[in-house]
Amino acid sequence: MRDGFRLYDSHAHLGVSLHSGRVHTLDALLRDMDRHGVDRSLLLPFPVVEDYRATHDEIARAVRAHSDRLAGAASLYPFIPEAEFRQEVRRCAEELGFRALKLQPQYQALNPISSRSDFFFATALEFGLPVICHTGAGAPFALPSLFILPARKFPELRFVLAHAGGGLYAAEAAVAATVCPNIYVELSWLAPHQVRMVLEHVPASRLMIGSDLPDNLEAEFSKILGLDLPREAKQDILWNTAAAVFDATTS
Numbered sequence: 001m002r003d004g005f006r007l008y009d010s011h012a013h014l015g016v017s018l019h020s021g022r023v024h025t026l027d028a029l030l031r032d033m034d035r036h037g038v039d040r041s042l043l044l045p046f047p048v049v050e051d052y053r054a055t056h057d058e059i060a061r062a063v064r065a066h067s068d069r070l071a072g073a074a075s076l077y078p079f080i081p082e083a084e085f086r087q088e089v090r091r092c093a094e095e096l097g098f099r100a101l102k103l104q105p106q107y108q109a110l111n112p113i114s115s116r117s118d119f120f121f122a123t124a125l126e127f128g129l130p131v132i133c134h135t136g137a138g139a140p141f142a143l144p145s146l147f148i149l150p151a152r153k154f155p156e157l158r159f160v161l162a163h164a165g166g167g168l169y170a171a172e173a174a175v176a177a178t179v180c181p182n183i184y185v186e187l188s189w190l191a192p193h194q195v196r197m198v199l200e201h202v203p204a205s206r207l208m209i210g211s212d213l214p215d216n217l218e219a220e221f222s223k224i225l226g227l228d229l230p231r232e233a234k235q236d237i238l239w240n241t242a243a244a245v246f247d248a249t250t251s
């Protein structure tokens with residue numbers, strides 16, 4: 001809670017990242033949440049991990065121990081055998097209670113408009129998981145506009161464009177959300193003026209904020225708190241949208 005606002009970090013990573021060497025522990029995460037007034041965080045695996053099942057188990061243990069403050073998301077390499085992929089997504093949704101499936105096209109080079117990607121999105125829909133799609137670095141497959149076609153093909157599936165195109169493609173993220181009502185935009189990595197640009201096109205009820213890295217927590221939340229916006233719009237970005245997308249039954 002900050003300035004009377006509930007804060008939902010919709011993009012936090014837990015575990016060990018093989019590509020960057022980052023190590024995010026549960027203790028440090030909870031300490032950072034307390035320090036910055038974050039009420040709830042969605043925990044995502046890093047895109048390159050030693051063992052995706054063990055990473056999902058680690059996230060599940062954290063969520064079980066702090067279910068009021070933490071929720072979990074799944075992420076795994078989309079080119080393993082389809083039966084194995086589907087089985088792990090089912091386990092994450094039904095046994096571990098996860099709330100989302102993440103695609104990171106920079107390290108999981110799945111072309112969102114290829115027929116091969118249908119399997120990914122259909123599996124998320126089958127198990128009732130919204131998809132979080134990393135956008136920005138990793139273009140062309142991480143371009144926000146590439147999610148327009150699957151969002152139209154799967155109108156019941158909710159798509160969260162993480163990092164809103166990462167600054168460079170922020171306008172594209174705004175366009176994608178404008179043409180697809182099931183596309184949501186997560187605003188990390190944008191400068192405040194780019195957040196304002198997105199807000200000119202996309203209602204706050206489809207915007208959310210995440211930290212991605214603990215070092216960025218303060219900057220990401222204060223850039224929203226500092227916007228000249230009605231309180232209700234700020235609360236949508238800071239909490240309501242993420243709670244509605246990921247925690248519909250508990251918000």
Ligand SMILES: [Zn+2]
Nearest residue numbers: 011013134212
């Ligand atoms: Zn991330």
